[in-house]
Amino acid sequence: MSPIGMEGPALFIGTDTVYVALVRPRLDPADPGVREAAAEAGVSPEEFAGPGNVWALMLDEDGEGDGFELPGARDTEADDFAEQLQRALAAAEPFTAEAGNFLRLDARPSGDAWLVSAHVTPTEGHDAGPRTLDLGTLSTAELLADLEDFRSTLV
Template sequence: MSPIGVSGPELFIGTETAYVAFVRPEIDPTQPDVVLAAQEAGVTPEEFAGPGNIWALMLDVDGEGDGFELPGARDVEADDFAEQLQRALAAGEPFTAEAGNFLRLDARPVADTWQVTASVTPPEGHDAGPRTLELGALPAAELLADLEDFRRALA
């Protein structure tokens, strides 16, 4: 089950109180709530659900959540970002990894964890401005496993 309640590929980095999540949500057109919403909108459930190929970045700090769509983002770019993170984590040295111009992760190893800071820049036209989130000390093994699961979901 997704920690943030979506289906589809997602890369969740952080804790329950501070996180960023790179997601491609998929809406199931057979779910009763989707069918009802589609009827109310006057479209088919499949039209309402959409193609399921729009990437988004979600973030939250102590219940103050936000998120935005990433028009033009593709699976290959998400996979490249995940691979970049895997290589950096395996090297065991402080690193910076970027996903486009909307997400930068700065990380440094501390024992068997990584202290991660996320810098998020919403696209032009989004109400919120840039934010910096301290994601905490994240277990190295868990990060690597999450990256592998994410890449597998994209394959």
């Protein structure tokens, strides 16, 4: 899913076949794939890579991927969302967590896992309409580890 040379904070929630991902991509201008893409676009690798400070929401359901930029989103908001999820998982009760008006997660416990649905509303100017994705049954331990890893990349 990640293009060659893409780094930066990323929180993937779901499985290999269906997921949502809150990402702040950062392209490496020295990466050969980035250099090639920049040459094809007729710009310098540094210009092609850009500042790496724009958040995006990516989603995929059975190979039907989509995504959109989140203008104005900041690291603090991504961290707040991750912290909200950590608290909700620790409470071990059904919950709804929201990241702005573009992502809502509804989850309910199922043993040592969670049944999670994502409700995605693209930002203004994006052609696609709202979507609901069943992210499946997700391990509590893996979700907590992913949230901790994600939050550590925001520091």
